[in-house]
Amino acid sequence: MxxxxxxxxxxxxxxxxxxxxxxxxxxxxxxxxxxxxxxxxxxxxxxxxxxxxxxxxxxxxxxxxxxxxxxxxxxxxxxxxxxxxxxxxxxxxxxxxxxxxxxxxxxxxxxxxxxxxxxxxxxxxxxxxxxxxxxxxxxxxxxxxxxxxxxxxxxxxxxxARPPESTAEVEERSESDILEEILLLVRQQEHRLADIERGSRSIPPKYSRQTPSDRRSREETYIVRELLEHGHRVRELLWGGDNVGITIDCDDVGLSSVLLQGPVEEIAKYLGRSVVVEDKSGQVIVRTGPAIP
The missing domain is CATH 3.40.50.10140 (Toll/interleukin-1 receptor homology (TIR) domain)
Structure with missing residues (x-):
């Protein structure tokens, strides 16, 4: 095996x-x-x-x-x-x-x-x-x-054999950080359950019957889930016209641009919008072209 x-x-x-x-x-x-x-x-x-x-x-x-x-x-x-x-x-x-x-x-x-x-x-x-x-x-x-x-x-x-830069004790997680992670995990689970109820994971959530607010909530959950699965936490989402801006935590812009190119293109395709992903300083990590419906 x-x-x-x-x-x-x-x-x-x-x-x-x-x-x-x-x-x-x-x-x-x-x-x-x-x-x-x-x-x-x-x-x-x-x-x-x-x-x-x-x-x-x-x-x-x-x-x-x-x-x-x-x-x-x-x-x-x-x-x-x-x-x-x-x-x-x-x-x-x-x-x-x-x-x-x-x-x-x-x-x-x-x-x-x-x-x-x-x-x-x-x-x-x-x-x-x-x-x-x-x-x-x-x-x-x-x-x-x-x-x-x-x-x-x-x-x-x-x-x-701890490296010099690491501390003897692991930093304790704050209550807000733990609650944020629980919320993200709950949203992921809700997304999976919704997929099961529709009978197939291949059917994108945006095609189900829902109000605009429901759709936006599902889109945001989808973005957070996809980027989290690839090791990047979303800090802010900005919606405008046919574009969406995503701010993430990022330590290495070069490496993240390689790892996220494919996932971000999938996000753009799913949303039907162009997507710009930036770090907290505003540096562009990935930018997709005009979305193709």
Whole structure:
């Protein structure tokens, strides 16, 4: 079974390489894949990654406090969730608690890396997807117990190797930030339920019977959801004529312009408007041409 390991940064990369070596020792049918180039430099082979994603059955995202906002990590998480079931996409937390997880990654069921209970459950979940290729529960339990002490030692070493710029404690999330994220998740769920009620996800919400205010609300929810799935939080939406302006949080304009070009074009097509995406300083990240109805 193909298993995709996503990472960004030194600690996350070491964890991905450790999982790549360790997982097949416990469950022989697993074939992990991890890129060997530094994700933060933006020089990964997109064609190679796309090929691996297309054949992936399970995805593990190695998450640390310093990389959970990484556009690449969130992009790959979104790509994985579109390729396979969400239950088969697992953030693997290093030096973090589940409550520390924010943004798009928080929609997935995470595994705490130094929790023996959590990692055991992850292995049994992976094994259950293998069907006849999986190992027996007794054999898996014995193999896990033998290998866990060494794996746990490595986890603790990686957790302790915090980069100089990171703090000893993860910054506590504000109440307003938590409430905002809950609202976004609720809106996403409402959108999914509406799709199910219409009988097909292929029918765009704008074609359903609704008032102008309902339509605008759905359009805004769609924009927020699409950009959040690609690792970017929407801060402001400005509607005017045949255009819509979107302000997002962005740390790297060059990288974001590459990652968001396709999604923003889809947003423009869905809205029937031209779209301009900017960062908080007003710098244009992506601009689409006149919309084609």
């Amino acid at each position: 193909k298993l995709f390991l996503s990472w960004s940064g030194a600690r996350s990369g070491r964890m991905a390489e450790t999982l790549k070596q360790w997982l097949p020792d416990v469950i022989q049918a697993i074939d992990p894949w991890v890129s060997t180039q530094d994700i933060a430099k933006g020089v990964r082979g997109s064609r190679e990654i796309a090929t691996e994603l297309s054949g992936t059955n399970f995805g593990i995202i190695c998450v640390t406090p310093e990389n959970q906002a990484s556009p690449w990590v969130n992009f790959e998480a979104g790509a994985l969730s579109k390729q396979i079931e969400e239950s088969y996409v697992v953030p693997f937390l290093i030096d973090m608690k589940i409550s520390d997880l924010t943004g798009p990654l928080s929609q997935f069921q995470a595994t705490i890396g130094d929790s023996e209970k959590d990692v055991r459950k992850l292995l049994f979940d992976i094994n259950s997807t293998l069907g006849s290729l999986g190992v027996s529960s007794d054999r898996l339990e014995r193999s896990f117990r033998r290998s866990w002490p060494e794996f746990e030692k490595i986890i603790h070493e990686i957790s302790a």
